[in-house]
Amino acid sequence: MLLSALFLVSFLPSALSAPSFRPPCAPLSLISPYQSVWSCSDALFHSFPNHWSNPTVGMSIMAAVDSKVVRIMGPPNLSKTDLPAPVQTSLEVLPTSTNYVFALFDSVQLNVTWTTPAHALDDDSVLNSKDLPVTYLTFSATSTDTSAHDVKIYFDTTAETAVNDVSTEVSMSRSSTASTTTLSVGSSTQETLSSNSDLISWGYQYVSVPTSPDVQTSLSGDVAARTAFAETQTLPSDDETLTRACNDDWPVLAISFGLDVSPGSVASSQVLVSYDEVDTMDYFGKILQPFWKSKFEDIFEVIDFALSNSESILSSSQAYDTSHISEIEAVGGSKYGQLLSLVHRQVTGAITKTLSPDGSEPWVWMKEISSDGDISTVDVIYPAAPYFLYTSPETLRRMFLPLLTYAANATGADETFDYDLPWAPHHLGVWPTCDILANQQEQMPVEESGNFLVMIAAVAQAQGDVSYLTPYWDILSTWADYNVASLPDPGEQLCTDDFEGPSPHNVNLAAKGIVGLGAYSALLQMKGDEEGAERYMKIARELVGNWTSSGTDVDGTHTRLQYDLDDTWSMKYNLLFDRVLDLNLFPDDVVEKELEYYDGKSNAYGVPLDSRADFSKSDWLMWAYAMGSQEQFDAQVEALWDFANETPSRVPLTDWYNTKTGEQQGFQARPVQGGMYARMLLK
Ligand SMILES: *[C@@H]1O[C@H](CO)[C@@H](O)[C@H](O)[C@H]1NC(C)=O
Ligand SMILES: *[C@@H]1O[C@H](CO)[C@@H](O)[C@H](O)[C@H]1NC(C)=O
Numbered sequence: 260m261l262l263s264a265l266f267l268v269s270f271l272p273s274a275l276s277a278p279s280f281r282p283p284c285a286p287l288s289l290i291s292p293y294q295s296v297w298s299c300s301d302a303l304f305h306s307f308p309n310h311w312s313n314p315t316v317g318m319s320i321m322a323a324v325d326s327k328v329v330r331i332m333g334p335p336n337l338s339k340t341d342l343p344a345p346v347q348t349s350l351e352v353l354p355t356s357t358n359y360v361f362a363l364f365d366s367v368q369l370n371v372t373w374t375t376p377a378h379a380l381d382d383d384s385v386l387n388s389k390d391l392p393v394t395y396l397t398f399s400a401t402s403t404d405t406s407a408h409d410v411k412i413y414f415d416t417t418a419e420t421a422v423n424d425v426s427t428e429v430s431m432s433r434s435s436t437a438s439t440t441t442l443s444v445g446s447s448t449q450e451t452l453s454s455n456s457d458l459i460s461w462g463y464q465y466v467s468v469p470t471s472p473d474v475q476t477s478l479s480g481d482v483a484a485r486t487a488f489a490e491t492q493t494l495p496s497d498d499e500t501l502t503r504a505c506n507d508d509w510p511v512l513a514i515s516f517g518l519d520v521s522p523g524s525v526a527s528s529q530v531l532v533s534y535d536e537v538d539t540m541d542y543f544g545k546i547l548q549p550f551w552k553s554k555f556e557d558i559f560e561v562i563d564f565a566l567s568n569s570e571s572i573l574s575s576s577q578a579y580d581t582s583h584i585s586e587i588e589a590v591g592g593s594k595y596g597q598l599l600s601l602v603h604r605q606v607t608g609a610i611t612k613t614l615s616p617d618g619s620e621p622w623v624w625m626k627e628i629s630s631d632g633d634i635s636t637v638d639v640i641y642p643a644a645p646y647f648l649y650t651s652p653e654t655l656r657r658m659f660l661p662l663l664t665y666a667a668n669a670t671g672a673d674e675t676f677d678y679d680l681p682w683a684p685h686h687l688g689v690w691p692t693c694d695i696l697a698n699q700q701e702q703m704p705v706e707e708s709g710n711f712l713v714m715i716a717a718v719a720q721a722q723g724d725v726s727y728l729t730p731y732w733d734i735l736s737t738w739a740d741y742n743v744a745s746l747p748d749p750g751e752q753l754c755t756d757d758f759e760g761p762s763p764h765n766v767n768l769a770a771k772g773i774v775g776l777g778a779y780s781a782l783l784q785m786k787g788d789e790e791g792a793e794r795y796m797k798i799a800r801e802l803v804g805n806w807t808s809s810g811t812d813v814d815g816t817h818t819r820l821q822y823d824l825d826d827t828w829s830m831k832y833n834l835l836f837d838r839v840l841d842l843n844l845f846p847d848d849v850v851e852k853e854l855e856y857y858d859g860k861s862n863a864y865g866v867p868l869d870s871r872a873d874f875s876k877s878d879w880l881m882w883a884y885a886m887g888s889q890e891q892f893d894a895q896v897e898a899l900w901d902f903a904n905e906t907p908s909r910v911p912l913t914d915w916y917n918t919k920t921g922e923q924q925g926f927q928a929r930p931v932q933g934g935m936y937a938r939m940l941l942k
């Protein structure tokens with residue numbers, strides 16, 4: 260019996276055999292680090308969604324079938340009794356969409372699908388691209404009995420997406436064209452880029468639908484709008500006071516429309532949720548606007564474009580999801596597919612694009628979400644790099660540009676901002692303001708110099724081009740020489756895992772320094788500097804000899820956490836790019852011995868980061884095991900999948916968690932999860 264069941268499973272197509280997966284939070288609308296809305300409950304109707312940083316986002320959805328009403332999202336604030344909930348029959352998170360399926364009164368199946376077209380990252384035409392500041396909310400209904408049904412959908416959002424303090428005064432308005440009806444809300448003051456809060460307090464939230472006779476809209480208090488729909492499926496007229504505090508009777512942008520459900524066909528319609536940030540980034544005094552502004556006159560053009568091209572945009576994102584998942588499943592099976600689908604929007608939701616200050620090219624920015632809000636932290640881009648190297652090396656290159664410009668004193672700011680350090684910078688400032696002085700940096704010299712050299716070499720290999728580096732060869736050589744001088748033992752320096760406290764004489768940091776020198780050699784090779792390439796490769800090789808002998812623990816089975824501490828170990832994830840870049844500096848048997856040793860340390864939810872604690876980092880775990888055998892890799896994917904599926908911490912996937920209890924240790928929603936793509940680079 261058991262045997263035949265196993266036999267059957269292995270021959271089913273993966274989509275059918277994929278186990279059901281409970282994400283700790285499901286991504287709903289992830290447009291930018293500010294507009295990042297998640298559902299952290301098993302069922303969409305159990306709670307309101309949340310911003311990645313936890314505050315409630317008061318969005319609600321209801322549906323009526325032949326005048327019987329259920330709640331679909333959020334426990335709507337009603338004046339009277341609670342509404343019944345439907346049966347949620349499935350929740351599936353795909354790379355660009357999250358799809359919920361509900362059974363309503365045994366008569367209608369309703370799919371509620373949130374799609375942020377977070378793919379085609381380097382398509383600067385904007386079409387099909389992440390650069391559209393929109394999320395599509397698609398409602399598709401089918402009859403599950405033999406009758407026709409009159410279905411009505413209600414959607415609203417409070418102004419909580421547009422303020423960082425709910426007592427802020429907001430202004431609502433409406434507009435319509437022949438083709439679209441749009442409601443909007445934003446803070447009354449509109450002081451752009453005025454705060455470092457994780458929540459935005461400027462710009463405008465828009466909710467739009469295609470204009471049609473049965474569309475109703477209302478700008479009114481949450482209780483009034485939701486109760487009216489629940490009781491009569493009509494919406495109240497607009498409130499008299501369209502300017503008031505966000506929490507003063509919670510004004511909502513409310514929309515409802517009908518779906519004529521007849522047996523044998525699908526009735527479908529969309530709500531478009533979009534956000535105009537107005538200004539996105541202050542780069543040393545130059546104000547940069549969202550990239551889409553270079554392609555569209557205003558947000559209304561974006562809305563028209565997005566709604567009139569919804570069919571092609573949604574079908575290309577669906578096609579992307581299908582092919583992306585099948586590539587992942589081919590490397591790591593269906594659980595790997597589910598994990599990477601979950602992190603896809605987490606990574607893309609942490610980046611945003613503008614034009615460069617001179618308007619000549621697109622620049623990309625990454626927010627160090629949840630750890631401290633820094634802009635384009637080099638040791639956060641580094642763990643995320645596998646995602647970008649796999650899907651869009653050009654996006655990663657564009658993330659380097661603001662940092663390289665800063666390191667080369669080319670920001671155009673006065674000389675107080677001159678960068679006079681002989682190693683790579685850590686970050687640019689706290690979102691959304693780049694204004695950090697060199698001596699205010701969180702100094703991680705070998706770490707960031709190594710990270711930068713490795714990533715630049717990886718992009719150069721992927722693109723076969725180093726021409727954009729012409730203004731930067733001098734600083735790259737300074738960083739490489741700094742690392743030569745700091746190795747083999749980086750001494751007291753901080754490495755990226757500083758959340759664990761300092762770890763001097765760090766062996767994994769030394770490995771990064773060495774791989775960085777190999778990477779620099781590869782770059783010089785591409786530049787045509789044979790002599791330089793050989794010189795740095797020779798230094799790197801010598802350092803590997805030293806690393807292996809001084810780094811190995813006395814019992815000879817593995818390498819240490821610190822050169823000076825026996826009986827310690829740590830995952831040497833920094834060896835990954837020795838393989839990705841094909842440098843062949845570290846012998847294969849060193850890596851094999853390491854992984855075998857880690858295997859013996861694995862807990863229910865995977866191998867800890869090092870000998871100091873039971874917690875791990877999902878990004879580094881997947882970096883390390885990307886180098887393992889298929890069997891070793893699969894076992895850690897299984898452990899990580901179990902963690903995500905079972906963790907009691909309902910936050911957008913944390914990368915720092917306890918491998919025994921599955922609890923979050925800290926951090927959530929961080930883009931570093933892009934590191935889970937590491938194995939895709941070695942496939
Ligand atoms: C109404 O909804 C808001 C979120 O939009 C929530 O913070 C508030 O607590 C709710 N009020 C009641 C009475 O449930
Ligand atoms: C609803 O979602 C399910 C599960 O993904 C899918 O099989 C079905 O085709 C969808 N129905 C519609 C009408 O989109």
Ligand SMILES: *[C@@H]1O[C@H](CO)[C@@H](O)[C@H](O)[C@H]1NC(C)=O
Nearest residue numbers: 666667668677678679733734
């Ligand atoms: C930038 O300016 C500082 C301070 O003047 C100087 O030390 C440094 O060498 C300059 N960097 C470059 C790349 O020119």
Ligand SMILES: *[C@@H]1O[C@H](CO)[C@@H](O)[C@H](O)[C@H]1NC(C)=O
Nearest residue numbers: 746747748804805806808809
């Ligand atoms: C490695 O380098 C350190 C520091 O330079 C030195 O003390 C040690 O002897 C070297 N070990 C080997 C085996 O070369």
